[in-house]
Amino acid sequence: MSAIYKKELKSYFSNMTGYIAIALILVVAGILSRILNFRGLYGGMEGILPTLSMILMLAVPIVAMRSFAEERQLKTDLLLYCLPLKTTQIVLGKYFAMMTVFAVPTGAMLLYPLILSMYGKVNFLSAVSSLLAFYLLCGAMCAICMFMSSLTESQVIAAVLGVSALVVCYASTILAEALPATAIASFLAFTVLICLLALVVYYFARNYWVAFAVGTVLEAGMLIAYLIDGSRFAGLFQKVIGSLSLFQKMNEFVSLQLFDTTVLIYFLSVSFLFCFFTVQTVEKRRWS
Amino acid sequence: MIEVKNLTKRYGDRTVVSHLNFTIAPGKIYGFLGPNGAGKSTTMNMITGCLAPTEGVVLIDGHDICEDAVAAKRQIGYLPEIPPVYPDMTPEEYLRFVAGAKGIRASEIPDQVESAMRQTDITEVRDRLIKNLSKGYRQRVGIAQAMLGEPKLILLDEPTVGLDPRQILEIRELILRLGKSRTVILSSHILAEVSAVCDHVMIMRRGKLVASDTLENIRKNNMPENRVSVTVKATPAAVEPVLRGIPGILSYETKCDTEEKELTDLEIEVEPGQDIREKLFFAFAEKKMAVRKLARAELSLEEIFLRLTDDSEDYEEDGDGGEENGSGVSSSEEENEEEDEEDDEEDDYVPLFGKKTDGEDEK
Structure with missing residues (x-):
């Protein structure tokens, strides 16, 4: 795994992508900090992080787009397959290399509370824990974009897929809020989600029957729940989407100023899940 | 060294490799020969674990390439058809990366990389970016990569494709040198190449092995006796x-x-x-x-190869192993009989003329 990690890390800094992502985050962080902390005379640098996480929607796909798409494009994926390495090691090597790139701006931002402390009182614990949450959010986004990269051999398509996934993630709460909070609206929205899930199952299994069975079972279960107590569905979709949104979680973590471990565990879980999906996608290509 | 049992690869209803059975003995140079699309690369990809077979088993020194992949892959060096090199790396960086990924100890990496570069004659371009190297040098970098970790078995998929005649000769010499110390399997659709370097030839057609023997024996067994x-x-x-x-x-x-x-x-x-x-x-x-x-009457090697890999007959493949159908247009009745016989004896080598010979027994 360390060989893959070193090679990936080196490649991020032998071309522009690593530098661009780091510069992008630090420039925006600097501007936001100047507005919020210096002009606004506010000592908590963590206040910039929810807004800064929006720039990750661009920075993360720039870094992650090449992870697997480039290997397929250069036909070096065959080399990875025939090396005595497990697919998990390859995926984790690449994932940790990406995480190291994002450790640079996050590490640099650790200096912000120190600088701010020269001018007034700073809550270090709150700042550091928020930066930890921000870093884990980067990790979750990296995993999502790495998965998108494993789906295609075009880096451009990988980047577009990555940005789209993150934008959907960001806008999901807004879209969910736009839906009526009635029970039937929630039911229909969940039905659409179940259809999408069945499509994902079909992509992995390439079997109509399995996808159909998964979709039918979930839909039937939901229908039964709806028939038993339909009133519980009122506003449920908004709640579920709100509790799944990465950006919403980040906002809550910073604004409540609580060290909420569920948020950190949630980010880690998303990272794990998408790393797992990536392993499955890479493995699947060997079979098809 | 390698045991291949009932190896089959299907893509949907299309059978690309059909029920291959053969063994590879150590210390020889083997050649996979066949026209384009015969299933050579697919077979090599399956032997190296790059592609999972639909059916069948590949054992490398007793290790199953699917079940015990890491142990099996340690015995293998593989150069795919397109050299799997990173254009933004120098050959030395690239070889160090591959050496590390192959699990070679850090203290041994410099020596092994140096030795691989020396043997493939790329020392002089060690610091140039791979994207600036010629096709011949890239091919050598690919071969050097396959040699790292001192694998017992080296597989080279069409190693001379796209090279000029001089580079072809150099790569052939390199393969002959490699063959002195380890088992080499190379694939090619060029008869001259295989006859120049290989001790043993396996001829494939439409995913099936139609001959497996030394070139001399293939020639002898396919000579028309009557x-x-x-x-x-x-x-x-x-x-x-x-x-x-x-x-x-x-x-x-x-x-x-x-x-x-x-x-x-x-x-x-x-x-x-x-x-x-x-x-x-x-x-x-x-x-x-x-x-x-x-x-x-004698047939030249080219004629034998063309007859063994003749695709002019109108074959029909079904989803269950791509069996050939004798009802197609055929040049003579004699050839129809051959096809029928081949269907019955799926993987055994059936000469065009003369007695039937089992390829594996010959070894």
């Missing part, structure tokens, strides 16, 4: 009565020599087990017809 080729100084009309008087002739074809009208070329098919060459000689001598040539 055909005689004669050139006589006489007209066809004068020759025919002579032939009718000789027992044991099944059929014959006559044609006038294109350059000398006085000469007649004859292709005679005789009953199996009979040698009528002396009878022919005396019969023509009696009629005062000079015999210019009298020999068993």
Whole structure:
């Protein structure tokens, strides 16, 4: 795994992508900090992080787009397959290399509370824990974009897929809020989600029957729940989407100023899940 | 070294490799020969674990390439058809990366990388970016990569494709050198290449092994035993009565020599087990017809290869192993019989002429 990690890390800094992502985050962080902390005379640098996480929607796909798409494009994926390495090691090597790139701006931002402390009182614990949450959010986004990269051999398509996934993630709460909070609206929205899930199952299994069975079972279960107590569905979709949104979680973590471990565990879980999906996608290509 | 059992790869209903069975003994250079699309690369990808087989098992030194992949892959060095190199790395960086990924100890990496570069003659370009190297050098970097970790087995998929004649000769020499210390399997659709370097040849057609032997044996086993080729100084009309008087002739074809009208070329098919060459000689001598040539009909290696890999027949593949259908257009009945026989004996080598030989027994 360390060989893959070193090679990936080196490649991020032998071309522009690593530098661009780091510069992008630090420039925006600097501007936001100047507005919020210096002009606004506010000592908590963590206040910039929810807004800064929006720039990750661009920075993360720039870094992650090449992870697997480039290997397929250069036909070096065959080399990875025939090396005595497990697919998990390859995926984790690449994932940790990406995480190291994002450790640079996050590490640099650790200096912000120190600088701010020269001018007034700073809550270090709150700042550091928020930066930890921000870093884990980067990790979750990296995993999502790495998965998108494993789906295609075009880096451009990988980047577009990555940005789209993150934008959907960001806008999901807004879209969910736009839906009526009635029970039937929630039911229909969940039905659409179940259809999408069945499509994902079909992509992995390439079997109509399995996808159909998964979709039918979930839909039937939901229908039964709806028939038993339909009133519980009122506003449920908004709640579920709100509790799944990465950006919403980040906002809550910073604004409540609580060290909420569920948020950190949630980010880690998303990272794990998408790393797992990536392993499955890479493995699947060997079979098809 | 390698045991391949019932190896099959299907993409949907299309069978690309069909029920391959063979073993590879250590210390030889093997060649996969076949036209484009015969399934050579797919077979190599399956042997190296890059592609999972639909059915069947590949054992590398007793390790299953799917179940015990890491142990099996440690024995293998593989150069795919397109060298898997990173254009933004130098050969040295690239080889160090591959060495690390192959689990070579850090203290041994510099020596191994140096040795691989020396053997493949890329030391002088070690610091240039791979994207600036010629195709020949990239190929060498790919071969150097395959040599790292001192694998017992090296697989090279069409290693000379796209190279100029001089580079081809250099790569062939390199393969011969590699073959002295380890087992090498290379694939090619060029007969001359395989005959120049390989000890043992496996000919593939449409995902099936149609021959597996030394080139000499393949040639011997595919020679037509019951055909005689004669050139006589006489007209066809004068020759025919002579032939009718000789027992044991099944059929014959006559044609006038294109350059000398006085000469007649004859292709005679005789009953199996009979040698009528002396009878022919005396019969023509009696009629005062000079015999210019009298020999068993021979096929060149190219002709044998073309006949073994002949795709002109109209095959139909079904979803269950791509079995060939004898109802297609065929050049002769004899060939139809061969196809039927091949279907019955799926993976055994069936020569075009002469007795049936089991390829594995020959080893």
